[in-house]
Amino acid sequence: MKKTVFAGFGGQGVLMMGYVFAVAAMRDGREVTYLPAYGAEMRGGTANCTVVVSDEEIFSPVASSPDFAVIMNKPSLLKYEGVMKEGGTILLNSNHVSRELTRDDLTAIRIPAVDIARKLGSERIINMIMLGAFVAHTNTTSLDSIMNGLSEIVKGKKAGIMKLNRKGLDEGAEYILKGDLR
Amino acid sequence: MDKKLLMRGSQVIGETAIRAGCRFYAGYPITPQNELPEFMSGAMADLEDGTFIQAESELAAINMVLGASMAGARAMTSSSSPGISLKQEGISFLAASELPAVIVNTMRGGPGLGNIAPSQGDYFQATRGGGHGDYRTIVLAPAHGQELADLTEKAFEYADRYRTPVMILADGMMGQMMEPVVLPDPINLAELPPKPWVLDGADGRPGRLIKSLILNTMEMEEHNWKLARKYEIISREIAAAETYMTEDARFVVIAYGTAARIAKGGIKRAREMGLKVGLLRPVTLYPFPERVIREMSRSVKDFLVFEMNTGQMLDDVKLSLEGRSTVHFYGRPGGVVSTPDEIAKVISSLYYRQHLEED
Numbered sequence: 219m220k221k222t223v224f225a226g227f228g229g230q231g232v233l234m235m236g237y238v239f240a241v242a243a244m245r246d247g248r249e250v251t252y253l254p255a256y257g258a259e260m261r262g263g264t265a266n267c268t269v270v271v272s273d274e275e276i277f278s279p280v281a282s283s284p285d286f287a288v289i290m291n292k293p294s295l296l297k298y299e300g301v302m303k304e305g306g307t308i309l310l311n312s313n314h315v316s317r318e319l320t321r322d323d324l325t326a327i328r329i330p331a332v333d334i335a336r337k338l339g340s341e342r343i344i345n346m347i348m349l350g351a352f353v354a355h356t357n358t359t360s361l362d363s364i365m366n367g368l369s370e371i372v373k374g375k376k377a378g379i380m381k382l383n384r385k386g387l388d389e390g391a392e393y394i395l396k397g398d399l400r
Numbered sequence: 401m402d403k404k405l406l407m408r409g410s411q412v413i414g415e416t417a418i419r420a421g422c423r424f425y426a427g428y429p430i431t432p433q434n435e436l437p438e439f440m441s442g443a444m445a446d447l448e449d450g451t452f453i454q455a456e457s458e459l460a461a462i463n464m465v466l467g468a469s470m471a472g473a474r475a476m477t478s479s480s481s482p483g484i485s486l487k488q489e490g491i492s493f494l495a496a497s498e499l500p501a502v503i504v505n506t507m508r509g510g511p512g513l514g515n516i517a518p519s520q521g522d523y524f525q526a527t528r529g530g531g532h533g534d535y536r537t538i539v540l541a542p543a544h545g546q547e548l549a550d551l552t553e554k555a556f557e558y559a560d561r562y563r564t565p566v567m568i569l570a571d572g573m574m575g576q577m578m579e580p581v582v583l584p585d586p587i588n589l590a591e592l593p594p595k596p597w598v599l600d601g602a603d604g605r606p607g608r609l610i611k612s613l614i615l616n617t618m619e620m621e622e623h624n625w626k627l628a629r630k631y632e633i634i635s636r637e638i639a640a641a642e643t644y645m646t647e648d649a650r651f652v653v654i655a656y657g658t659a660a661r662i663a664k665g666g667i668k669r670a671r672e673m674g675l676k677v678g679l680l681r682p683v684t685l686y687p688f689p690e691r692v693i694r695e696m697s698r699s700v701k702d703f704l705v706f707e708m709n710t711g712q713m714l715d716d717v718k719l720s721l722e723g724r725s726t727v728h729f730y731g732r733p734g735g736v737v738s739t740p741d742e743i744a745k746v747i748s749s750l751y752y753r754q755h756l757e758e759d
Contacts, residue, residue: 237578241406244580252406252578256432256516277665279577282739 223281225266226290231345236267241367242359243271251279343386350390407581409574410435416552419586424468424475426453426461430483431516432572433506458483462490469499472598478504492531496612500559507571509735517735518571523712527686536631538566539685541656545579553584635687646678650756654680655706666743690720697724704728
């Protein structure tokens with residue numbers, strides 16, 4: 219059983235990341251729960267969701283000690299670093315979070331998602347870049363499953379937009395696979 | 401592609417209600433269940449014969465449901481704890497008038513305005529009638545996404561079969577969470593048993609009357625006994641509970657809803673430590689599955705009731721056991737969601753304190 223937290227500013231596509239990942243894992247035939255943060259939230263505030271993927275029944279959908287975190291902004295790092303499972307991994311959007319980790323049992327993987335997104339021509343796909351990197355690093359699902367999950371969710375979107383998303387996923391994965399983790 | 405869908409709990413309830421033939425929804429907004437009326441507003445608009453009303457208040461909503469039910473519709477309303485309190489007068493009227501209706505309570509922390517986090521503080525209110533007078537409400541307690549669908553379908557069936565209001569007791573976490581669900585096929589409304597009591601115009605037939613005002617005391621008493629007999633039949637026919645790892649258990653946790661799924665995780669961990677622990681999860685809270693609990697007391701001398709409140713179902717467990725076994729309690733009120741590890745610790749400390757590891 220693996221628990222992953224996706225966290226960042228509202229508008230960075232954080233909930234979408236978790237949602238797409240959860241649908242992909244479900245279509246892979248695994249048990250899954252998706253729990254969005256639900257509080258008295260406000261526009262511009264932080265957003266997060268927890269996805270649990272398992273081969274057996276999932277008891278708690280809550281991220282009491284996540285194995286992985288995909289962190290898009292600094293407040294989210296402050297919120298989640300302390301609760302991570304021992305030996306866990308944090309994937310960071312390094313354009314927005316430059317801070318060092320304070321725990322030495324955790325692995326930090328930094329992805330310049332905004333730089334990559336600009337290269338691809340749209341900052342709106344930083345979430346797909348991070349998701350591509352996440353999938354490549356964790357092997358919890360495949361990029362194809364993610365794409366299938368995405369088309370299932372955003373039925374009827376233009377082919378061009380889907381292509382851009384695929385590019386984002388591929389570039390994010392590529393960044394990890396090249397081992398270029400500066 | 402298989403029929404499994406990843407769906408938000410609120411949406412599962414709404415979509416299943418429509419498939420179960422619900423054609424009338426009235427409600428008033430309150431967090432954390434607004435996704436349900438939001439869904440119903442769209443879904444009802446897509447139907448030729450669907451009606452969605454955002455009422456001016458909770459009181460108006462429940463009475464609109466009462467009216468729609470009188471006219472024969474499968475009708476539903478939903479709210480969260482403080483809003484459910486406001487609906488209680490209408491629920492009492494539904495019970496008295498023997499009208500079917502489905503009421504969803506997505507419980508939040510309380511009392512008062514409380515907060516918007518998942519809680520189980522409304523157990524007493526739900527199972528003891530909630531409103532005034534001598535009546536009960538069928539209360540169904542889903543614990544996961546699939547059961548939100550299964551029990552919503554059942555809720556409409558029970559409401560019609562027994563002509564009584566049925567409450568689905570969910571919580572804020574269930575409403576928000578997405579899980580894989582296989583939805584039931586839509587029913588054919590024309591195939592439902594006829595309702596020979598509805599008020600749909602008396603053209604060509606004698607008039608009918610549905611009311612809850614019965615001034616004659618003897619008549620009122622007879623009506624009270626009639627309702628009581630109905631509740632007895634309901635208790636015999638639909639009480640339900642799930643058991644998990646209870647076959648050889650020396651210690652059994654009793655929990656429902658979200659608390660039960662967390663407890664299951666705790667029990668699995670306790671089993672890994674070699675403790676003989678199981679779970680009994682009431683699926684119906686009214687009627688309470690007292691017979692299964694009483695039977696279990698033959699082999700189990702220690703029960704732990706775990707609730708997300710300060711101890712409410714605890715009373716029903718004690719009443720069921722009639723002193724046959726020891727009942728321990730662990731509660732997390734206020735909207736706190738425990739972890740399976742926490743429950744495993746509570747289980748193991750009680751297990752050893754009661755010397756259950758000895759043969």
